[in-house]
Amino acid sequence: MSDWSISRRRHPVRGHVRTHNRAALALAAALVAAWAFVAGAPTARAAGGVPTPDHTIVVVFENHAYSQVIGSSNAPYINSLKTGGANLGQFYAETHPSQPNYLAMFSGSTQGITDDSCYSPGFSSAPNLASELIAVGATWASYNESLPAQGSTVCSSGQYARKHNxxxxxxxxxxxxxxxxxxxxTxxxxLPKVSFVVPNLCNDMHDCSVHTGDTWLQNNLGAYATWAKTHNSLLVVTFDEDNRLSGNRIATVLYGQQVVAGGSSSTTYNHYNLLRTIEDMYGTSHAGQAGSATDITGIWVP
Structure with a gap:
């Protein structure tokens, strides 16, 4: 009798045990995956360990220093988002006045703009967040309060100002x-994968108070923030610049399902880091100085 036959007689169920073990492991993996789906456990991760939200909205306010917003009784809703989300305590704008900062956060460069004058529309073909998203097949839109009509390139209209768009x-x-x-x-x-929301000159705190802008945010995007917490989505609240009081340190809060509640970071970041983070979330190329910036880290649910 061959050694192989003896081995088979001595261990008649070894093959069945191995088959059973493989089946058990497969079942366990399936149960873990099912639990993650039912519980809404965030699992998607993109480059640099940042999450891949189903939807991201960035809301931009105006001309207030960090200390005028974070910890202020005039901004109870933004501070509630900080408590339930993450606060970037050392976030800085690039320059003054407003317009170059908007270009920086969107394209990784001020594009040579140094003031708030109304430039010719479409003057640049440089890479930017929208063109990068479109290139990889991701959807994009901006929602501009008081814009007279979709696609209008008017410089100003009532409380609308194109310099913030x-x-x-x-x-x-x-x-x-x-x-x-x-x-x-509603x-x-x-919603597109990525959206920017820009309030008008009153509701963005430029012409009206911090409290006015804070109330506008709660009334208009509070329902989205609540929804984002259970639908793998993200709300980013940031500012264009401070009011020249604090070295351009501005408030930036992130809130959503994959953000650690009560999280914070003391790492120095700016608009280029935020742009880089969103680019990496959706696997795009990197525009301008976002190419050498680092991702925002330390605030994401493991």
């Missing part, structure tokens, strides 16, 4: 993606 600077961003805030969807599942 950098997408109009770029010939590679369809003007049709610049929507009015009245077009902001069914959040229909």
């Amino acid at each position: 950098p997408w109009f600077a770029f010939s590679n961003v369809p003007t049709s993606t610049a929507k009015t805030f009245a077009q902001f969807p 069914n959040y599942t229909t």
